[in-house]
Amino acid sequence: MAALFERKGFMTDREFTNIKLDERFRYDGKDLGAVCAENRTIFKAWSPAAERIVLRLYREDRGAHCMEREMMRGERGVWELAFERSLHGMYYDYLVRIDGADTVTADPYARACGCNGARSMVVDLRLTDPEGFDKDRAPDAQEERIIYELHIKDFSYDKGSRVPEAYRGKYMAFTVKGEEEPYPVCMEYLRRLGVTHVHLLPFFDYGSVDESGDEEQYNWGYDPVNFNVPEGSYATDVKDGTVRIRECKEMIRSLHQNGLRVIMDVVYNHTYKEDSWLQRMMPGYYYRYEEDGSLSDGSACGNDIAAGRAMVDNYIADSVMYWAKEYHIDGFRFDLMGLLTVELMNRIRSELDGEFGKGEKFLYGEPWRADASPMERGTRAALKENTRCLDDGIGIFSDDTRDVIKGHVFEEKEPGFVNGGSDLEHLVLHAVTGWRDGGADFCPLSCGQIINYVSAHDNFTLWDKLVLSMHRENPDFTRHYEDVLAANRLAAFIYFTCQGNLFMQAGEEFGRTKLGEENSYCSRPEINMLRWDQTVEFGDLVEYYRGLIHLRKKLPGLCDKSPGAEMRITAKSIHRDGVVSFRVNNRALENGNWEELLIIYNASKEDYAVPVPEGSWEILADGREADCRRRIEEGVREVPVEGRSGMLLAR
Numbered sequence: 303m304a305a306l307f308e309r310k311g312f313m314t315d316r317e318f319t320n321i322k323l324d325e326r327f328r329y330d331g332k333d334l335g336a337v338c339a340e341n342r343t344i345f346k347a348w349s350p351a352a353e354r355i356v357l358r359l360y361r362e363d364r365g366a367h368c369m370e371r372e373m374m375r376g377e378r379g380v381w382e383l384a385f386e387r388s389l390h391g392m393y394y395d396y397l398v399r400i401d402g403a404d405t406v407t408a409d410p411y412a413r414a415c416g417c418n419g420a421r422s423m424v425v426d427l428r429l430t431d432p433e434g435f436d437k438d439r440a441p442d443a444q445e446e447r448i449i450y451e452l453h454i455k456d457f458s459y460d461k462g463s464r465v466p467e468a469y470r471g472k473y474m475a476f477t478v479k480g481e482e483e484p485y486p487v488c489m490e491y492l493r494r495l496g497v498t499h500v501h502l503l504p505f506f507d508y509g510s511v512d513e514s515g516d517e518e519q520y521n522w523g524y525d526p527v528n529f530n531v532p533e534g535s536y537a538t539d540v541k542d543g544t545v546r547i548r549e550c551k552e553m554i555r556s557l558h559q560n561g562l563r564v565i566m567d568v569v570y571n572h573t574y575k576e577d578s579w580l581q582r583m584m585p586g587y588y589y590r591y592e593e594d595g596s597l598s599d600g601s602a603c604g605n606d607i608a609a610g611r612a613m614v615d616n617y618i619a620d621s622v623m624y625w626a627k628e629y630h631i632d633g634f635r636f637d638l639m640g641l642l643t644v645e646l647m648n649r650i651r652s653e654l655d656g657e658f659g660k661g662e663k664f665l666y667g668e669p670w671r672a673d674a675s676p677m678e679r680g681t682r683a684a685l686k687e688n689t690r691c692l693d694d695g696i697g698i699f700s701d702d703t704r705d706v707i708k709g710h711v712f713e714e715k716e717p718g719f720v721n722g723g724s725d726l727e728h729l730v731l732h733a734v735t736g737w738r739d740g741g742a743d744f745c746p747l748s749c750g751q752i753i754n755y756v757s758a759h760d761n762f763t764l765w766d767k768l769v770l771s772m773h774r775e776n777p778d779f780t781r782h783y784e785d786v787l788a789a790n791r792l793a794a795f796i797y798f799t800c801q802g803n804l805f806m807q808a809g810e811e812f813g814r815t816k817l818g819e820e821n822s823y824c825s826r827p828e829i830n831m832l833r834w835d836q837t838v839e840f841g842d843l844v845e846y847y848r849g850l851i852h853l854r855k856k857l858p859g860l861c862d863k864s865p866g867a868e869m870r871i872t873a874k875s876i877h878r879d880g881v882v883s884f885r886v887n888n889r890a891l892e893n894g895n896w897e898e899l900l901i902i903y904n905a906s907k908e909d910y911a912v913p914v915p916e917g918s919w920e921i922l923a924d925g926r927e928a929d930c931r932r933r934i935e936e937g938v939r940e941v942p943v944e945g946r947s948g949m950l951l952a953r
């Protein structure tokens with residue numbers, strides 16, 4: 303391609319080429335790929351570099367092609383071919399000639415594909431809708447966003463899920479009404495827990511699991527192959543490309559019917575391999591390169607997608623809109639958002655708002671990257687330091703909150719506030735406002751930009767981290783240490799009483815352990831899966847979380863996401879090492895239960911009596927029980943708070 307344009311001044315050849323490409327060939331149509339309806343199928347592919355593109359059609363996923371047709375080159379590098387009939391169910395790929403050499407590629411814009419995504423499929427999407435899908439609606443928004451991070455296979459791989467074997471580890475497990483007896487599992491359990499959003503680890507088609515292989519395979523799925531097609535290994539049948547689409551929709555509909563909104567974990571920062579459909583279709587355009595011509599690797603996965611270029615941004619934004627419209631996805635979590643740009647993220651925010659209403663779809667991401675990456679001129683990385691450039695409706699994971707509560711994420715034995723760390727009192731009190739009143743090296747526009755959490759799929763589970771940091775000599779992950787349980791409850795109590803959005807890893811509420819494995823992305827499913835009998839073993843802890851979840855929704859002073867919400871927090875006090883308290887103005891425009899809250903964190907090992915201001919107070923949560931109501935006798939001026947516990951009082 304470089305030969306198409308001449309080198310210009312201070313820019314590298316590549317930069318200059320890409321800018322000129324964007325000027326001449328930017329295509330804003332939403333119809334790339336194969337669009338198929340009852341009487342018509344139109345194929346469109348974008349490749350200004352191609353000299354010739356041949357469409358090859360197949361009756362089956364495997365086997366020789368039955369037809370090939372030359373595509374016509376049109377405006378802006380778009381190649382087109384139309385058929386006056388539905389080709390629904392036909393498979394296809396392209397033979398692309400660039401610089402005289404022919405390459406076979408699947409369609410990067412494909413909406414359906416065969417086994418392992420190697421061949422694309424034509425799909426009339428209306429034929430993939432489960433019955434009544436057009437009437438599927440997300441449940442109404444609740445007072446707070448409480449996000450439950452879940453991997454599709456983890457949810458039901460355990461026999462204890464009591465999901466029929468054919469559905470175990472699959473999309474369809476979400477359609478099984480979880481049994482209540484002898485204890486609630488799966489959907490019934492989720493509904494009871496009270497979380498509002500289920501955030502699913504990547505489920506667009508990824509490459510690390512052989513879809514024709516056995517069920518013992520496992521991967522988190524951060525290795526995208528087909529960005530606009532659901533992963534096949536979660537479907538009950540990969541031979542028919544429509545099954546994964548229909549079953550994925552069934553899952554989403556069922557989550558909606560159970561009162562849960564659905565968030566999709568999206569990985570637009572890199573592809574499984576550099577040799578992707580994007581690369582084959584338009585070599586060099588979709589990736590970032592270092593000056594020496596090698597691929598940049600800010601993702602630590604071998605390549606970085608070049609967000610900031612016109613057709614890359616179109617690709618990503620259109621893909622997000624597609625999932626929102628076609629699959630009714632309610633929110634998106636951006637993996638390594640720091641590799642994408644502020645401009646792209648704000649554009650996605652505004653396109654979603656325009657289509658679905660302001661804030662209706664929830665957006666957040668990781669405001670970091672694994673390493674530096676050469677960005678396009680004039681773009682800003684969506685990193686934590688640029689939080690204030692992001693729209694107020696884009697959230698970031700707060701590593702500051704996470705690390706101050708439980709200790710540094712990469713230093714396994716380093717403690718945080720709840721497990722023996724010292725000199726963290728000031729920081730904890732800043733975390734309470736979502737870092738709106740200082741304490742961090744950035745300040746969000748509002749606490750609505752903050753995602754509070756203490757564990758996610760990456761790194762140790764909360765339980766394992768606490769065991770490692772509190773029982774350093776002989777950590778036994780299967781033992782029910784009392785002090786670890788107390789620290790776990792306090793960690794939960796703290797982030798559930800911080801302003802901002804709440805996020806938890808599935809199973810955090812029942813002491814989920816990976817037996818000390820820090821990075822289980824391709825470990826056996828048995829290491830990763832949710833063990834449903836643990837919900838009974840750790841029944842008290844589950845009840846505690848459940849109480850916190852239900853209590854939180856009743857506390858407008860903490861749920862407030864407005865830019866001034868931090869003004870509700872007053873009387874921050876450090877009583878002694880490990881003991882802090884603050885008050886919260888809890889008045890609401892309507893339905894206010896309590897005018898004021900008094901919240902105490904006692905991370906020390908000893909009990910501590912905290913002074914209580916005058917008034918008629920009641921305890922809504924302490925270190926063992928959450929969402930209770932215990933009145934304090936009139937005239938009592940001090941309340942004892944147990945070592946390693948929190949207390950929430952209200953009046």
Ligand code: CA
Pocket residue numbers: 418419507508509510511513527533534535
């Ligand atoms: Ca796959």
